[in-house]
Amino acid sequence: MNKPEHFLEKIKNASPVVKEVIDSVTEIYDEAKKTLTRRAKEEFDNSENSMYENRTKEDLYALAKEKDIDGRSYMSKSELIAALRVLH
Numbered sequence: 425m426n427k428p429e430h431f432l433e434k435i436k437n438a439s440p441v442v443k444e445v446i447d448s449v450t451e452i453y454d455e456a457k458k459t460l461t462r463r464a465k466e467e468f469d470n471s472e473n474s475m476y477e478n479r480t481k482e483d484l485y486a487l488a489k490e491k492d493i494d495g496r497s498y499m500s501k502s503e504l505i506a507a508l509r510v511l512h
């Protein structure tokens with residue numbers, strides 16, 4: 425147990441009310457951390473999704489060519505996006 429955890433345990437043992445407050449704050453902190461992590465992941469996913477949609481078919485074709493995707497010259501914009509995502 426490191427020093428902050430040891431100190432926290434001493435405080436918790438000092439009073440049942442303090443223990444309850446610390447437990448509540450810890451629970452609130454953990455929930456906030458989960459929410460922020462989930463939001464950050466959603467924002468990353470959204471930015472990744474728009475990474476291809478905002479490009480022209482010509483841009484997507486050039487990327488597909490760089491990645492040597494077979495059949496790229498016959499693909500629609502949505503097919504190019506799907507093929508690029510598979511490789512991303």
